[in-house]
Amino acid sequence: MGHEQALLLTVSWAVGLGLGAQLVAHRLRVPAIVLLLVLGVLTGPSVLGWVHPEYLGEGLGVLVKLAVAVILFEGALSLRLEDLRRAAYEVRGLITTGVVVTWVLATLVVRYVGGFDWPLAILFGSLMTVTGPTVVQPLLRRVRVPRHLKAILEGEAILIDPVGAVLAVAVMDVVLGLSGAHPLTWYGAVWAYFGRLLTGGLVGAAGGYLLSRLFRRHDWVPLELRNLVALAGVWVVFAIAEALLP
Secondary structure: OOHHHHHHHHHHHHHHHHHHHHHHHHHHOOOHHHHHHHHHHHHOOOOOOOOOHHHHOOHHHHHHHHHHHHHHHHHHHOOOHHHHHHOHHHHHHHHOHHHHHHHHHHHHHHHHOOOOOHHHHHHHHHHOOOOOHHHHHHHHHHOOOOHHHHHHHHHHHHHHHHHHHHHHHHHHHHHHHHOOOOOOOHHHHHHHHHHHHHHHHHHHHHHHHHHHHHHHOOOOOOHHHHHHHHHHHHHHHHHHHHHHOO
């Protein structure tokens, strides 16, 4: 089998089985992430060998980044700003104090239970601070919870993704710097975290404002193209932020 044909089959299987898992999960009333994980293992190179992500090469990383941008955007659309304002205190605590507590506890567990070295334990602990809408929102669709609690959990899941992901990248920069892989300064470490959040926030706010202005002009964007324009806008905003500060 040629590389081109193998790549075509990999993409087709991934898309087809992924959507199939979503449909079956909806029918069985279980979180889709459960079936997606099972199918991912079964169809991957370790078992059936139908899906080979390595065939995508460097394109795999690009696809993952674009998919994450869409997932966060789609998840945020389910948030009601009025509910989020009422839950602002709790959400703020979860994405600040909660992140630190989770980071410290996860680091200690993998250090003293898993036997990791301190740099790797600290990095692993930062990765464990993320929940994310792909996990929390499917669960909330299956479990009845009070509206206020639902707003807290959804708000935390969506906002913690960029906070935790950027934290992991910043921690990795620091770990590599301390190991001598590249030069590191204290202000460089601070900018690695807060600079990324600031850049992403400003570019996202500007892109959201421009999209909202565009959609208010009904003569500019036909109704049948609005979904595509929104998707393209999300990807352009992400690409600009990534170009400014990866």
